[in-house]
Amino acid sequence: MLSGENLQHAFGPVRALDGISFALTAGQTLALFGPNGAGKTTLLKVLAGLIEPQGGTAQVEGGRAAVGWIGHQSHLYGYLTVRENLLFWARLYHVPQPQAMRRADELLARLDMTERGDVQVRVLSRGMMQRATIARALIHDPKVLLLDEPFTGLDLAAAAEFRELLAEFAGTGRIIVLATHNVDEGVELATDIAFQSRGRFVHFAPRGNRSAPEIAEQYRRMVGIDGGRGKREGERVERG
Amino acid sequence: MTLAQRGRIVSIVGLALLAAVYVRALAFTPVERFQGEAQKIFYVHVPAAWSAMLAMGLVGCSSILYLIMKDPRYDRFAAASAEVGTAFSLVMLTTGPLWARPIWGTWWTWDARLTLTLFLFFLFLGYLLMRGAVSEPTLRARYSAVLGICGLVLLPFIHLSVYLFRTLHPQPIVLKPSAPSLPGNMLATLLFSFGVFTLLYIGFVTQSYAISLQHEARAAANA
Amino acid sequence: MGEEESGKGNGSSVGDILRDAWTIARKDLILEFRSRTAFLSAAVFTALVLTVFNFGRDPTAVPTLDLAPSILWVTFTFAAMLALNRAFQLELENQALDGLLVAPISLQSLYLAKLIANLVFVGVVQAVGLPLFVLFFNVPIGGVLLPLIAVIALATVGFVSVGTLFSAMVIRTRFAELMLPVLLLPFLIPPLIGAVQMTAALLEGRPLSEVQGWLRLLAAYDIFFLAVATILFPNTVNE
Numbered sequence: 001m002l003s004g005e006n007l008q009h010a011f012g013p014v015r016a017l018d019g020i021s022f023a024l025t026a027g028q029t030l031a032l033f034g035p036n037g038a039g040k041t042t043l044l045k046v047l048a049g050l051i052e053p054q055g056g057t058a059q060v061e062g063g064r065a066a067v068g069w070i071g072h073q074s075h076l077y078g079y080l081t082v083r084e085n086l087l088f089w090a091r092l093y094h095v096p097q098p099q100a101m102r103r104a105d106e107l108l109a110r111l112d113m114t115e116r117g118d119v120q121v122r123v124l125s126r127g128m129m130q131r132a133t134i135a136r137a138l139i140h141d142p143k144v145l146l147l148d149e150p151f152t153g154l155d156l157a158a159a160a161e162f163r164e165l166l167a168e169f170a171g172t173g174r175i176i177v178l179a180t181h182n183v184d185e186g187v188e189l190a191t192d193i194a195f196q197s198r199g200r201f202v203h204f205a206p207r208g209n210r211s212a213p214e215i216a217e218q219y220r221r222m223v224g225i226d227g228g229r230g231k232r233e234g235e236r237v238e239r240g
Numbered sequence: 241m242t243l244a245q246r247g248r249i250v251s252i253v254g255l256a257l258l259a260a261v262y263v264r265a266l267a268f269t270p271v272e273r274f275q276g277e278a279q280k281i282f283y284v285h286v287p288a289a290w291s292a293m294l295a296m297g298l299v300g301c302s303s304i305l306y307l308i309m310k311d312p313r314y315d316r317f318a319a320a321s322a323e324v325g326t327a328f329s330l331v332m333l334t335t336g337p338l339w340a341r342p343i344w345g346t347w348w349t350w351d352a353r354l355t356l357t358l359f360l361f362f363l364f365l366g367y368l369l370m371r372g373a374v375s376e377p378t379l380r381a382r383y384s385a386v387l388g389i390c391g392l393v394l395l396p397f398i399h400l401s402v403y404l405f406r407t408l409h410p411q412p413i414v415l416k417p418s419a420p421s422l423p424g425n426m427l428a429t430l431l432f433s434f435g436v437f438t439l440l441y442i443g444f445v446t447q448s449y450a451i452s453l454q455h456e457a458r459a460a461a462n463a
Numbered sequence: 464m465g466e467e468e469s470g471k472g473n474g475s476s477v478g479d480i481l482r483d484a485w486t487i488a489r490k491d492l493i494l495e496f497r498s499r500t501a502f503l504s505a506a507v508f509t510a511l512v513l514t515v516f517n518f519g520r521d522p523t524a525v526p527t528l529d530l531a532p533s534i535l536w537v538t539f540t541f542a543a544m545l546a547l548n549r550a551f552q553l554e555l556e557n558q559a560l561d562g563l564l565v566a567p568i569s570l571q572s573l574y575l576a577k578l579i580a581n582l583v584f585v586g587v588v589q590a591v592g593l594p595l596f597v598l599f600f601n602v603p604i605g606g607v608l609l610p611l612i613a614v615i616a617l618a619t620v621g622f623v624s625v626g627t628l629f630s631a632m633v634i635r636t637r638f639a640e641l642m643l644p645v646l647l648l649p650f651l652i653p654p655l656i657g658a659v660q661m662t663a664a665l666l667e668g669r670p671l672s673e674v675q676g677w678l679r680l681l682a683a684y685d686i687f688f689l690a691v692a693t694i695l696f697p698n699t700v701n702e
Contacts, residue, residue: 012377013460048565051702064567075562077490077553079497091486092566094479136562307698359649366646373636379702383632386695387646390625393691394650397684401653404676405660 001025001061002047002144002175008055009042016042017053018199024192026143029176031190031207033183033219039199040179044069044146047177060144065093068142072152074133078122082113082132085121086139093140100139107135111165127158134165145169147178151185159185183216197223243453247446254440261433269429281339283429287437288332289353292360293395294441295325299367300392303385315381316456318388320448322367324441329361352402359398363391475569483568487576492583494553501549502587509542509592517599531600532662536618536655538592543619544644546585547626550577551634564700574627574696581623589615607665614665617678618658620685625650628692631699650688657681 003023009016016039024030034040045051049064060067069075076085083104090100108114111131116124121132137145147166151159166178167189178186187193187207193215195203202222210218265283298321306314336354337347348354367387374380495502516534554560563573593615597604604611626647633642657677664674671678 045702050561050564064565067565069562069565071558071561073558073561075559076557077494077559078556079494080490084493088486088490089562089566092483092563092568094567307695359652362649366649369645370632370636370642373638373642379635382698382701383636386628386632386698389695390628390650390688390691393687394653397653397680397687400680401656404680405656407676 001059002177004043004047004056004058006056007043007046007053007058009039009046009051009053011042015039015199017046017056020056020196020199020201022194022201022204024175024177026173026175028191029178029189030192030194031186032177032179032194032196033181033223034179034196035181035223038181038196040181040196041148043196044148044177044179047144048146062143065140066143068137068140068145069148070133070137070145070150071148072150074121074129074136076121076129076132076136079120081118081120082108082124082135083117085132086135089136090139095140103139103141104135107138110168111135127161130154130158130162131165134162134169138169143174145174145176147176149180150178151180151182163189183219184212187212187215195219195223242450244447244450247443247448247450249443250439251443251447254436254443257436257439261429261436264432265429269425281335283433285332285335285339286353286430287433288328288335289357290434291437291441292325292328292332292357292364294438295321295328295445296360296363296391296395299325299388300395303388303392306381306385307389312377312381315384316449316452317445318384319368319371319452320445322364322371322388323448324444325360326364326368327444328437328441329357329364332357333361350405352406355402356398359394363394367391480569480572480575483572484575484579487563487573488579488583491550491553491576491580495549495580495584501546502584505542505545505584505588506591508545509538509588510595512538512541513592513595513599528602528666531596531602531666532659534600535593535596535662536659538596539589539615539619540622540648540651540655542588542592543585543622543626544647546581546588547623547630547647548640548643549584550581550627551630555634560700570697570700571693573700574631574693577627577631578623581627582619585619585623586616589619602666604666607668610671611662611665614658614661617681617685618654621654621681621688622651624685624689624692628696628699631696654681654684657684 001023002025003021005021007017007020014037018039020039020043032040032043042051046053046058047060048067048069049060075089076082077088080088086104086107087097087100090104091097095103104117105114108117111134113128113131113135116128116132121129124132151162154162163185166176166186176189178189180186190207192206193203193210194201194205203218207215261283265280269280269283271280299318302314302318302321305311306318333354336351336357340349340351340354341347367384370387371380371384374383513534516538520530551560554563564570596602626643629646629650630643633639633646636642657674657680660677661671661674661681664671
């Protein structure tokens with residue numbers, strides 16, 4: 001169970017959260033779209049416990065221990081091996097050692113990384129690093145997974161692979177919130193769609209039967225900006 | 241009347257009274273036996289140092305209040321107090337040598353008051369420099385509060401260090417008639433000066449506070 | 464998350480704080496050991512500073528015991544400054560700091576972890592610097608080694624307690640490497656004076672009872688600033 005009630009937060013004169021309320025239960029995957037500056041990252045940070053909202057409350061069943069976070073960065077330590085990284089984070093989340101080791105092996109196997117398990121992260125390829133990042137976020141079996149613009153800097157192939165991996169883990173009794181400013185990403189994974197603009201939800205509804213182009217069109221109309229056909233920082237533009 | 245105007249009036253009155261202090265000190269207060277005319281800078285020197293310390297103390301208290309209440313007014317006040325404290329410290333640090341030279345023959349001495357004020361000056365400078373290096377207002381306020389509180393806690397340790405150092409390594413005689421043991425006339429001048437500096441502190445801080453309010457209003461309008 | 468803040472699940476008991484702190488500190492030390500760059504730079508820097516001091520004095524003049532304590536402590540202060548910067552720099556790589564903040568650990572454990580890691584790091588650098596110092600300046604360290612180490616430890620705890628707090632702040636400011644010394648040095652002066660006085664007393668064979676006042680000052684400084692830093696630390700990393 002993940003919910004927010006009238007969340008308010010401002011940075012100086014900028015209102016990042018202006019009365020956000022919602023509730024999600026296990027099995028739901030929310031794709032949160034919005035332009036830069038709409039407050040998506042702020043919302044996710046409030047849900048993760050990184051920011052104390054100036055107004056309103058956020059509730060996460062299970063508290064911080066139940067939250068997994070994936071942002072643009074990997075949160076991995078370069079001079080530790082993949083396994084060492086996983087065990088470190090598991091220890092911080094108070095996962096008992098034997099269970100942590102078992103889970104690390106499982107995740108490495110599912111992500112097809114077992115041979116890389118004892119390699120230092122700094123020598124991993126970009127693709128492997130992505131997988132390691134997912135493993136890190138899942139090592140403590142979080143009930144809630146928050147993803148903040150995880151596709152940043154990924155080319156189309158890497159993004160597609162990432163989506164596949166996410167799809168594997170989505171809907172397995174977890175709540176997932178995926179924030180991005182590109183409407184093309186993450187729609188297929190979602191059970192629910194929300195548009196955030198200037199700190200408010202201008203749309204929040206189950207995905208229903210809408211297709212990705214339909215949603216993109218709707219986004220363009222409601223939010224009033226190009227929903228993502230343009231070039232993003234660090235990403236090569238590819239059509240088709 | 242706006243805050244800035246009120247501040248300006250208080251400051252002007254304070255400055256006028258400061259001139260009065262000078263007049264009184266120079267013309268109407270007896271000359272000290274051992275140190276001659278040069279001793280009279282004492283009447284400006286001591287209250288200035290005291291005001292700098294008051295400023296630091298208030299920065300610290302305001303910082304504590306800010307962290308508890310999260311009210312930006314406390315942060316604004318702390319910043320204003322720090323600016324004024326810097327100014328007073330600078331005054332003291334420049335008049336100090338001017339005084340030390342004729343009395344002891346050196347420009348600088350590790351006299352307790354001078355040393356303390358030097359410390360305060362560096363603390364204030366660090367505080368203001370850090371404020372300049374952080375652009376986000378809430379972060380800046382929080383960091384400043386942390387620094388302010390640490391500065392406040394440091395004050396007694398500075399006093400202790402200076403005291404301990406001087407008991408182990410006695411310095412040349414410092415003019416130290418402490419307030420109660422001063423003869424009537426001199427005491428009166430000193431107290432008058434204290435009052436004037438406190439008034440100046442209030443006036444300057446009010447002005448500084450008002451100016452930062454204006455800056456924020458302008459920034460918000462431009463945002 | 465709303466009012467659950469204090470019941471952050473498993474992070475808040477003393478046992479948890481210590482355990483989590485050790486988890487993080489251990490990770491820091493493993494990283495330092497494997498990458499070695501920071502440690503080597505600090506050690507080399509210490510040696511260089513001592514060398515410079517050595518060439519900066521007139522070898523025919525009065526024996527160096529006068530200035531020796533000051534030289535030692537200036538060197539240690541500079542070395543500590545270098546060491547402090549890396550503690551939170553480590554977490555900037557791949558934004559691991561955010562990961563630490565999301566984890567269900569109390570922020571006090573993060574402070575304690577960085578404190579421990581810093582103390583070990585600075586301690587090792589000092590273990591390199593002290594013998595060099597004894598060597599270069601012909602210091603009669605003889606029977607006073609243990610008390611000297613105690614004095615060094617006492618002063619270093621003071622330096623590092625405030626330094627760890629400030630280093631968490633400066634990583635988010637412009638010119639972090641310059642800001643840290645500027646902010647920190649005024650705070651280091653009381654323990655520095657005490658350390659120099661006590662070191663001088665020890666090296667000259669005077670009984671420590673002479674400098675009791677400094678000993679007490681240093682101890683009080685450590686206690687107060689450890690407490691203040693622990694309390695204030697969450698304000699430096701929270702958003």
